[in-house]
Amino acid sequence: MPTLLDKIWAEHTIRDLADGRTLLRIDRHLIHDGSSRQAFDTLRQKGWRFRNLEQNLAVVDHIISTLPDRTGESHPPGRERIHALRQNARDFDVPFFDTDSPRQGIVHVIAPELGFTLPGTTVVCGDSHTATNGALGALAWGIGTTEVMHVMATQALLTRKPKRMRASFTGRVQPGVYAKDLILAFIRQNGVTAGKGYAVEYAGPVISALGMEARMTICNMSIEFGARMGLIGVDETTIAYVDGRQWAPKGEMWDQAVAHWRTLHSDDDAAFDLEVALDCSNIGPQVSWGTKPEDMINVDDRVPEPGDDAARRSLAYMGLAPGQTLEGVPIDYAFIGSCTNSRLSDLQEAARVIRGRKVAPGVTALAVPGSMTVKAEAEAIGLDRVFIEAGFEWRNAGCSMCVASNGDRVLPGRRSISTTNRNFEDRQGPGSRTHLASPASVAAAAVSGHITDVRKLLRH
Amino acid sequence: MQAFTVLHGVAAPMPIDNIDTDAISPMAAGRSTSVDLGAMLFNNARYNEDGSEKPDFVLNQPRFRRSVILVAGQNFGFGSSRERAVWALMKFGIRAVIAPSFADIFYDNAFQNGLLPVVQSAERCAAITEFLQSATAPVATVDLERCIVLAAGIETPFSVPAERRLALLEGLEEIDVILRMAPDNDGFEAADRKTRPWIYSVTT
Missing domain, CATH: 3.30.499.10 (Aconitase, domain 3)
Structure with missing residues (x-):
């Protein structure tokens, strides 16, 4: 157990x-x-x-x-x-x-x-x-x-040893909704301190169906609701991912390792200190409105009435009013990158949206692969051309505008939509206003010049 | 590590929830070892763009400039794991933070350096904050020997893990405890190399 x-x-x-x-x-x-x-x-x-x-x-x-x-x-x-x-x-x-x-x-x-x-x-x-x-x-x-x-x-x-939490993701994920939207919705549902003291195991049919890079996006944001550790049980998807990696075990040692890895999942009767569920069926593309990762709404919802001083301060910092829609809010920067969303599948999801479109005038758009390996893989399938022809800057690997300590930053008072993990005040540079979203939603905003529902662009 | 026994002094109220480590010590403070971390504590909230002080910010007010205790909202130290947030508070002169809750990584980092995180109820923190904002002498006492906070005229208990308390009282470093268990570590590794050989065969 x-x-x-x-x-x-x-x-x-x-x-x-x-x-x-x-x-x-x-x-x-x-x-x-x-x-x-x-x-x-x-x-x-x-x-x-x-x-x-x-x-x-x-x-x-x-x-x-x-x-x-x-x-x-x-x-x-x-x-x-x-x-x-x-x-x-x-x-x-x-x-x-x-x-x-x-x-x-x-x-x-x-x-x-x-x-x-x-x-x-x-x-x-x-x-x-x-x-x-x-x-x-x-x-x-x-x-x-x-x-x-x-x-x-x-x-x-x-x-x-931390306490054990299981987060079960169930339901049917809608088109235009990605792993990033799911974890953002989970944080919105449970708040930024829900994971304090826990290691969170993500489970359920929705998690099982995700690829490894999407699973990394989910686990990445565990700390944004206070959990130091987030993990997912080993299955065939995991083993297929590791197989053939440069430093992965080879030959007999591989077989020995895999036999052990197949035991690395919670037993059917395993007991958790806390069980939390997320119904993914009604989740739309998520975009943040405030300065905490729990300050999320479906992109087609309205900015909520502030419940306390902190929320009022958030809205003032973000330059938003309660009751307004995020759809149509003009952006200055679109950032695709960071340890949350900079892997090949993230770039592919964004490229699907921007292919044949142009970055809107006045928008600075950055695509920053998470590694030089990802960059090379993306270039091998022509993704760099898609980004560059659309008007994105195609960069070398690094944390870049997520943590804004390498020269890539959002200027004071400017608005960014970003695939990163933190929308804190000043995070992307002093005075920066950050909207967290998926790579597809960031791509949609980049070519529209404003925050928009990516599903509208995927339909055409 | 600096030992911590009884601390008495000026306490600054900062009744804000989720004060994150980016706010406590921004990335720019980490560029160079020559940066004065204490001077850059709460940099973005504390200074204007031209470097002048924002007079409303609590640590810029004459009554609170020499604070040794901070009284904050819940989830203090949220976000980045940067230990520099603890170093910056200590460089400024803060030795204890009183809050309803702390983020896990910050909580551990604080103990490693001799900064005491003190958990008190939200009601107690609010009462202390109210007292500090109006008192002629905005002071408080944190007594780790008795595990008591004395503020606003009353004493309240707090709890910390026993080993953390002992380490702070005596200024002991955790690495010394780990090093004393080196034989256990050696024994573990020798056995583990046989059961999980792939862990030890990384090829760079």
């Missing part, structure tokens, strides 16, 4: 302490330019080395320019951090993808793509969106810099 969480937790337990904590083994550690520097510094001061180098992987993603022909020098405010990571990777011999690597990309995009993240692994990173990797049936969560140092030195963490 164990849940998937119980199984993975037990398998990684080095020791249970009397006070309720567990010393947990970490299989995979992802390191990036944003959160690792002080951890390396502590290691250096203490004279420590990495315990298990090969289980760590470093890459530049947060602060790197995405411009064509970019180098580590292209965005001057990013130089110091990029130089520091490069030097640290060299000093400690950590596997590292530098700015010119064909495998460079956003940590949570490249780790599954390379077969570094595997089913049943524990995966941590100094990044709150690490749960993305949970889509592979892994237990993955974000940590702070002190814990980054703990993992470097010991490949283990002292932590407490």
Whole structure:
């Protein structure tokens, strides 16, 4: 009767302490330019080395320019951090993808793509969106810099087991509605603190029918309702995805691994601390109206009356009025990218909408593949031409306008529709106004010049 | 880690829910180690575009400039895992945050550095906030030895995990506890290499 969480937790337990904590083994550690520097510094001061180098992987993603022909020098405010990571990777011999690597990309995009993240692994990173990797049936969560140092030195963490939540997605998903819309609707239904203290297992027929990249989009946003970990049981879709990946096990070891992975799902009689359901049948394309990820509406609904001061403040910040529709609200930026929505299928969904259309005058539209591998795959099937001919900027891989620390940002007071995960005040740049949406909805807004119901464009 | 026993001093009311770590320490503060994190704490809410202070912002008000405690709304530390949010609060001089709830990653990061997150009911936080806004001396006491908050004339208890409390009282670092269990870790790895060999055969 164990849940998937119980199984993975037990398998990684080095020791249970009397006070309720567990010393947990970490299989995979992802390191990036944003959160690792002080951890390396502590290691250096203490004279420590990495315990298990090969289980760590470093890459530049947060602060790197995405411009064509970019180098580590292209965005001057990013130089110091990029130089520091490069030097640290060299000093400690950590596997590292530098700015010119064909495998460079956003940590949570490249780790599954390379077969570094595997089913049943524990995966941590100094990044709150690490749960993305949970889509592979892994237990993955974000940590702070002190814990980054703990993992470097010991490949283990002292932590407490979270509670178990199951989120069952049922019903019939409508055309024009994507994984992004489903998770946004889930957050809208349950609020931004619903997942606090839980590891969330996404389940149900709708989840089973999703491809791996869509599952990553779902797991990615777990932290936006407070859950550090989000995961999905291993099935044939998972195994087919991992099969043949560069660093995935091969030959006899593959067979051995797969036999184990097939056990990595919650048992039929597994007991959860909390069960939550989402009926996907009545969900339309979601667009946010406020500054929290729960501030969502179906694109054809009206902006709600504010229930409290926070909502009034949100509306004022966003420059919106209660009762108005989002349809028709003019946008200045359209951003397709981030660890939420920058994989090949995301680009394909957007391309389907923009093919044969043009980005509306006055709109800055960016397509930023999540990795250089995704970029190459997209170019191999001509997607770059679709974006460029429509008037999108076709960029190199990085976190870009999601976190706005690499020079890509929304100017103060300007309005962005974005495939990212956070619509916080100032997130895409000081004074930026962000509407979260799916890649297809962002594409629809880019070619319309305003927020619109993507289903209208898909019909033609 | 800086030990924490009893803290008494100015407490600033910030009765806003979901204060996120981007708001506490914006990305720009992370570019360089030469940035003064304390000066950039709450940067976007605290300063105008020309760098001048916004006089209404609580930490810019003369009564609250030397705050050592923050009293906030629920889900404090929401969002990004950046530990810099904790470092920025501490650089400014804040050693405890009182709120109805904290985001999980922020809560852990705080303890790792000696910043004490104190959970109090929403009603209690509202009462403390009201007191601080009108009191001549807007001060409070957080006593980790007794697990008591003294503010607005009354004492209320709070709870923290026992091991966190001990670590803070004595300034102990968690890494030392983990390192003491190195034999367990070695034993685990030796066995695990046999049962899950694919975990240890990454080819870069």
